Amino acid sequence: MPFFLRTAHIQRRCEQFKKNRVSTKIKAIEGSVLEGLSKTLGDTERGLSGTEIGKFLAEVQIPDWDSTNTKWRRLYNAFVEHQNKVQYSNRILKFINKSMNPARFVGKQEEFEFLRFELNKRLCFISLELTESGKFTKTNVAKTITDAEQRANRLKNKLEQRNTHPTIFQYCEAELLADNYFHTVFEATKSIAETIRNRTGLTSDGAELIDSAFSIKNPLIQINDLENDTQKSEHKGFANLIKGVFGMFRNVTAHAPKFIWEMDEIDALDILSTISLIHRKLGVKTAHNNV
Template sequence: MNPARFIGRNERFELTRFELNKRLSFIGLELSERGKFMKVENTSTISEAEQRVNRFKSKLEQRNVHSKIYEYCNAELLSENYFHSVFEAVKSVAETIRQKTNLFQDGSELIDIAFSIKNPLIQINDLSTETKESEHKGFANLIKGVFGMFRNPTAHSPKIVWKITEEDALDIMSTISIIHRKLDYKK
């Protein structure tokens, strides 16, 4: 389990470490991301071992987050890497929009084209009233805000500068989950 043996295969390392740590927790050990053993409090049940190993993913499951979150950032979730989990989850929004529209743009330009009121490529409702149009515009602005606040800083700042707590990561992931649920709307 020396991390150097997994260069270019980080997801495999994290999945293996995740499974190993579930078992090690019964004897009070945990293998760190650096490949070093650390003492931890012993677990006595399978569910306790699974929750300890992946508290973050377990909390996301309790919140019933959208399946796209797991699809795009499973390895980051398993390693409880909040910074990269958020980064990958936000990128999943842009990628989902591109897949639905066949557009290649990014950021605000992608959102403006995809969610225009006159010729929307994606709709989150039937746009039949002023209120529904307002909701549609607000949703587009929410996505732009998520990009500006959570994708751009993670893309341009090292994680030692742009720190993110578990609580913030959970809230951000919940917001991204709402976005994916709205993107699932069918006319």
């Protein structure tokens, strides 16, 4: 190829490269979303440390000009100053990618999931979602707070990962959207009695309902054929399991104030998994009601 043609070819390639660089610029993130992202990343208990903030800001070449401020304000001011200067958000998103690299959270999955879900509540307002791999994927933009909460809800997502029985989702829609452990458990335990009444036509509650529904001599609900002592023992044990769930979780949550009867996420997940098992044993087939 003649020299002048090679030169022209190189110039065209350079121009195309510049165009590609321009086309990959991601528009600026609005202030309210940027503030929410900063507060999540700078969370006092589970967010980045001051050292980590400085490290990742340096790596993505965002000036750390307010390093003496609180963590989230330090981040927010750095992000805003940089974005106002360049008018796009690539380096801010790169900061999130680097700080949320799953390799950093080996042995700390709970911390990773907390940050990821909280970030996604904000990112969905700019059509982005942070995946389990720590990378972004495009999504439909959220238009309301409810929409954002629904997409990023932690408790619901973890229950889905456990293949939780669909009745739990049907009875606890509002509570799951609010990550409300206390009232989710309360509503879920009530769903057991309601399901048994619907199956049997009985109108009683508590131990009386269970004794009538799971009577050995005249059972209205059976979990096996009741043909031998082993099966009868399993049937009685299942009935006692339901009574135990009522006594320990439904009755307590019905009468104790939330601030007295504390419940964390791990307890809620384990209790809800037990209730899910009960529904599976009851053989109730309910279409999954997405919430």
